[in-house]
Amino acid sequence: MSWSRRIRERRRRAPDPGRESLRELIGRLPDGRREEALRHTSWTSERLGSYERLAFLGDSVLGLSVAESLHRDNPTMDAGELTKILNQAVSGEACAEVGRETGIPEMLREAEPEGEDGGHTSAASLLAAERPLPEVTEALIGACFLEFGFERTSAAVSNAFAPRIERVRSSRTDFKSALQELLASKGETVSYEVVATEGPPHDRTYEVAAVVGGDEVGRGSGRSKKSAGQAAAEAGLEFLEESGPS
DSSP states (O other): OOHHHHHHHHHHHSOOTTSOOHHHHHHTSOHHHHHHHTOOGGGSSSGGGSSHHHHHHHHHHHHHHHHHHHHHHOTTOOHHHHHHHHHHHTSHHHHHHHHHHHTHHHHHHHHSOSOSSSOOOOHHHHHHSSSHHHHHHHHHHHHHHHHHOHHHHHHHHHHHHHHHHHHHHHHHHSHHHHHHHHHHTTTOOOEEEEEEEESOGGGOEEEEEEEETTEEEEEEEESSHHHHHHHHHHHHHHHHHHHOOO
């Protein structure tokens, strides 16, 4: 791919400043709808009055919005690769990151019931836990869908998650970096060994093995050592992902 085409691709996937932002869309919600999306189960006498139902809806709206964006912007990717990117781009960690960028922690603090004798969970405790912020983010997306419809909500959601999509997509293209990042979390490293070469010097094919802890985890071939190393890293990633945590 030429540099000019790469630049066009990157611009196409960057957030569009002309689109309505997710923060703006949430700000246009009627007070009652926004309050429901921010209401923890301990803040209401009826569980149905909490954000849980809206989070259930918002999770599907988020997934479809990002899936549609991925399908449109990556016509040469197969379903398996699209699914891998989708799962990472809409993970709980990604939702929490978008939530913080959108100002949802501040909204949650403002929505906390007054008084310390109500027995409710504090906003600070919710924000310190793993799940509430992603769930509230999804709930607010669900609220926007009910109020403004899918097209308008999807555009804002896709814009908000565009940096996450591009980051995941780029890391999956640079398989060596992605493999090293995965191994670094386990205190391990990878090395690459040329195990075979074929053909004359002007038309040579290399076969490279990715080795972790003395064990081969993937092997790939290419017209250069670099491309063969990327193929080996991709195979290693697939092997380690299928194997699961050690």
